[in-house]
Amino acid sequence: MANVTLRNVRKIYPGGFEAIKGVDIEVGDGQFCVLVGPSGCGKSTLLRMVAGLETISSGEIDIGGRVVNAIEPAERDIAMVFQNYALYPHMTVYNNMAYGLRNRRMPEAEIKTRVEDAARILELGTMLQRKPRQLSGGQRQRVAMGRAIVRQPKVFLFDEPLSNLDAKLRIAMRVEIRKLQRRLNTTAIYVTHDQLEAMTLADILVVMNGGKVEQIGNPLDIYQKPATTFVASFIGAPPMNLMPLDGLRRQLHGADAVPAEAGQLGIRPEDFELGETVPAGGVGLDLRVDAIEHVGAETYVYGSRQDADGDDRLTATANDVIVRLPGVTAPEIGARIRAVAPRAKLHLFSADGRQRLPV
């Protein structure tokens, strides 16, 4: 039971590369914190610094009121689940879970109780005498979880634990991890590059980019009010449509004025409707349909923006717009449609995308 606090944490490698550029995060007791970001953003490095596997160049990491900068991983009272599970291949499932406890000189009887409890929770009871290579991917994953649980640590650390599983199992394990963490009420820090995993698991979501925190907060708040265009395009699938504001400024001026420094407009695919009339202060985009994706419950329409006379308005990359329609009805490919969105659903950002502006 512990808070984890990161204060202005930095990581500079001997070559001079700055992997973490000053990060502050506060994870409350029993909270589930997810670090998410593209590969190379430093999220794994940050987790490994909390674990003690990487040194901390400057700043402080505090676990349960104790600064752990100079403390060995084994003494930090943490447990870590690795992406490739890192099970000891030559040990049985039982010994894999018991190993860390034996190194702590725990009495064998207590080890047995703890391992068997963990095995029961994780439904590994019949596999305790098997070797990791005799287990399926999902079972190995559960053994790795078991190894973390038996330690009864203050903090669980997860380093992309589900990325080696197939899609179906990943969803099942995602739910299981969340349930387990709630049940044990242990603080957890979880690294992933999958924004869906991040959204569904997190109490606190930390979106990272280039060694810095882009935004911290409740996942829904981040979804609804992304602080930068990076967050806007990273969280949500398909991503938010971002476009230059230039030609649309006149439409928006209908109701309230738009801040002068606003340079980019964002609209989530699900906030569009097909219609003729543009709501006051809202946006209407004339699109030519390029592609349709049927997902079952909904349909994604990929369109490119057109002028009234039908010419392609902008350069190829900037004029693609994704519109999500409920159900399976969709326009023909090549058809002209108008996608409209009300003022309340718009997101405005500064021209460089670093700042969110009031709509």
Added chain:
Amino acid sequence: MVEHRPLRDLVAYIVLSLGVLIFAFPVYVAFIASTYDAATVVSGNLPLTPGGRMLENYYRAVFVGGSRFMNQPVGVLLLNSFVTAIGIAVGKILISILSAFAIVYFRFPFRKTAFWIIFITLMLPVEVRIYPTYKVVADLRMLDTYAGLILPLIASATGTLLFRQFFMTVPDELLEASRIDGAGPLRFFWDTLLPLSMTTVAALFVIQFIYGWNQYLWPLLITTKDSMQTIVIGIKKMLTTTDELAEWQLAMATAVLAMLPPVAVVVFMQRLFVKGLVETEK
């Protein structure tokens, strides 16, 4: 998918069988020679079926000894060879697994240099540095001792290289998991790395046992007492005579006996050996 063509299989079998015959025939002749008396062997008309003196020849070889120049029974020579070969194999494994562990898992000044110095010794086998090595062993009063037979042959880079390559395939996460599990470097080595290395250890043991067993030049140089000689030298010395008939039948019996321990090592460790050289899945 493996193609199945009877004709091709047949040709392959014929070629392989011929190869086996060519390799096995001298061994067979040696065995046949060890079952006749000296006169028959030397006459040049050696039959291809075993003769009747087998038990007598082997009894003499094992318990009595051969010529005047080699009066030790083969039993002693076998023991010497065995101690030497085991000593070299075990010593090499110990030294090379520890040095590879240091080179792969520890960051210390001149780590790369240390590795390259070890690597360079590959180019300096005993035969090349034989004079200085002899001088050192002689000054340390290790002539005619097991230590003198074993120690100079232990230092070599092959084992270190083999273990280094293996250690580099062990995922870093295993080390990290061990650290989180509270295992220090030696505990990680003992509890995780060594059990994972067992197949490599077995492969190296087979190679080095045979290497040690087959040593000729070095034991020839540093042993003068008959009681310290190895079997490979014993065979040679048995054939050194002045005027009487060389006792080829005893030499051949000794040669057959000398083959048995390496063959036994290969047969018993073959599965581990092959796994150790080709296994990639960890």
